[in-house]
Amino acid sequence: MQAYIFEKFGREKLKMVERPVPEPASDEIVLKMKAVSLNFRDLLMVEGNYNPRMKLPVVPCSDGVGVVSAVGSNVKDWKIGERAMPVFAPGWYDGDPERTHLRGAIGGPADGTLQQYMRLKAVDAVKAPEHLTDEEAATLPCAGLTAWSALVEKGPVKAGEQILALGTGGVSVFALQFGVMFGAEVVITSGSDDKLARAKELGARHCINYKTQPNWEKEVARITRLRGVDHVIEVGGMGTLERSVKSVRPGGSIYLIGVLAGRSAPVDLTPVLMQNIRIQGVVVGHRRAFNEMNRAIELHGMRPVVDRVFSFGEAQAAFDYLRSGSHFGKVCIRVD
Ligand SMILES: NC(=O)c1ccc[n+]([C@@H]2O[C@H](COP(=O)([O-])OP(=O)(O)OC[C@H]3O[C@@H](n4cnc5c(N)ncnc54)[C@H](OP(=O)(O)O)[C@@H]3O)[C@@H](O)[C@H]2O)c1
Structure with missing residues (x-):
């Protein structure tokens, strides 16, 4: 599979690499990513302005949606083919976050969504609202x-x-x-x-x-x-x-x-x-709030505003576009 990483800071240093498709551990699922959306945080992260001492390489981006492509032997709540979004801070399910939750946030320091397959704990994923396109759903976990x-x-x-x-x-x-x-x-x-x-x-x-x-x-x-x-x-x-x-x-x-x-x-x-x-x-949010937000979005038929969609090969152009500040709402990358 292909994944974007940055080994050094700088938008121009973003590069696509070949990695093995991950296998799930017993409590994990694998998502075949469909769409990713960019946040200003991702830009700061890639440019080295978020945490210049962060250990690299890292797969960028914390917003995305995928389809479950493999489930671990102990996973009961997910079926292959279901559409899921990762939570921003794995392990943060309700209440105030602990420092360890925030230190494990995806898209930096932990690997993020800008890859063709993503492995995560089954409890760290939530179902995507059904009426949304992949690009629309990809905007929800962080923004x-x-x-x-x-x-x-x-x-x-x-x-x-x-x-x-x-x-x-x-x-x-x-x-x-x-x-x-x-x-x-x-x-x-x-x-x-x-x-x-x-x-x-x-x-x-x-x-x-x-x-x-x-x-x-x-x-x-x-x-x-x-x-x-x-x-x-x-x-x-x-x-x-x-x-x-x-x-x-x-x-x-x-x-x-x-x-x-x-x-x-x-x-x-x-x-x-x-x-x-x-x-x-305010730092993003926990899993309970994520599920409640998705229910409200579904009930009201709300649609996130996607300004522009780039192809997977155009990730750098997508980051440049976000940096230009020309967008209204969200900038997305189609993964498959
Ligand atoms: N705390 C958290 O959990 C969290 C989560 C997500 C994002 N953030 C942070 O929140 C900020 C926004 O993130 P985002 O992803 O929404 O960014 P974004 O989509 O890149 O939004 C940038 C927009 O902000 C507006 N802007 C820029 N400078 C401004 C100013 N001086 N006054 C008023 N508006 C200004 C511009 O809108 P116009 O073109 O309309 O002027 C610009 O297009 C970033 O600093 C990001 O790091 C924090």
């Missing part, structure tokens, strides 16, 4: 679940509340879709008016271009009549946090998910404590 964990596990968001999502990348577009599903009013930002028009079609109530309105927190204040939103999906990190703090209502929640606009900078924390603001870190 989809992160937005869900913020709004449901850490929120929870209620009908009628206001959500602010920053940008129109994978996590934020999921937050928009879930927000609409829960009956919330979603405000979204983007550096592109075309992307904002697409967000509107998905149900965003208010759209703000952060390039033409760099003081976008003032527009949020206007929209919310100075009250502030209830929830912020914060993917910018230190480059946007201060404006997010100004955008949230007293007692509201900021879900700190990404650091697209910087990891460190001086920030005035006074309004956080003076206004009871909750800044909540």
